[in-house]
Amino acid sequence: MLPEEDLLNVILADLKRTVREYTTATTESACPSVRQMFTQLTDSTLQLQGQLFQLLSSQNMYTAPSKAIRTEVDKKLQEAQQTQQQLQQFTQQRTAQMSSGSQAPQANMQQNAGNHTYS
Known part of the structure; x- marks a missing residue:
């Protein structure tokens, strides 16, 4: 079994992928109710991803990428x-x-x- 830190990072990566998939589904939905459902799924998944990121970050289990140059x-x-x-x-x-x-x-x-x- 994976160590806890690795497992949590895999879950974080899966949440990011899921958000991308839900966003694609949202933009391709012609039916308003389906579009709303995927929008809500995207929002709730983003919240969960943010919470997991905060947890990993507070426990020094996530290394953030280097800061971007402001002009770029x-x-x-x-x-x-x-x-x-x-x-x-x-x-x-x-x-x-x-x-x-x-x-x-x-x-x-x-x-x-x-x-x-x-x-």
Whole structure:
């Protein structure tokens, strides 16, 4: 049997993996009730993971990774915010096009479909 510290670290890793899986399931759920269920599972698993991390950390059973450089964190945050803004703009544009009944994007796709050469 594994020593207690190793076993707890395996459980911690499994909780992290489970959160990733629940998050993926949440983002892929089309049904609102299923999406809500996975959101709740994600939240409760995150709480459990946080509690286990705190326990391991307080007992010096978990070695945290080295601290990130603040400028790098700020840079990545800014990139993520820009990506989110671009995605929101794109989504709003597409929603507006679909609402207005615009067939231009579909017509362009059909027109371009005949322009491809296959080797």
